[in-house]
Amino acid sequence: MHPSLRLCASAAPRQPLIHFAGKRQWKSKAPRPHPLATPDLKSAFTDSLRKTQASVSESSVVDKGSSSAGPAQSQAKGENAQVFGNFWEAPERYWKHDLEEWEVDLVATGGASRFA
Structure with a gap:
């Protein structure tokens, strides 16, 4: 049996039909509200962003501290939240x-x- 020309032509590496433009990278700019948002939504956005950044920086400080410093800090703020590893x-x-x-x-x- 002889191989057909179609089989020989398909031996070339397959080229995908979809192409992505550029590299996949995350934006390095800080998030901001939509330009057409109302002023009250813009202020709510900045308030929530500030709270989020504060909680992220606070959690990183607690994670870096010793295990005995974590509960003392949460009790000082009036929080009853405890984190359990298991x-x-x-x-x-x-x-x-x-x-x-x-x-x-x-x-x-x-x-x-x-x-x-």
């Missing part, structure tokens, strides 16, 4: 429990069942 360190009410059969059925039907 689930068994948290109170038992937050542990994962086995699901009942009716809960499995509810999830399997997407919530559209006779229980809803």
Whole structure:
């Protein structure tokens, strides 16, 4: 049996039909509100951005500090939030429990069942 010309022509490497323009890079500019946003939305955007940046910088300070400094800082701010590294360190009410059969059925039907 002789190979056909079509098979020989397809031996060339495949060229994808889609081409991306330029390299994939993240923007280095800080986020800003839309130019046509109302003034109250612009101020809300800047407030939320400021809070986000403060929480990110605060969490990095807590992560870099010693483990004993973390709870002291959170109590000084009046927060009761604790971070647990493992689930068994948290109170038992937050542990994962086995699901009942009716809960499995509810999830399997997407919530559209006779229980809803």
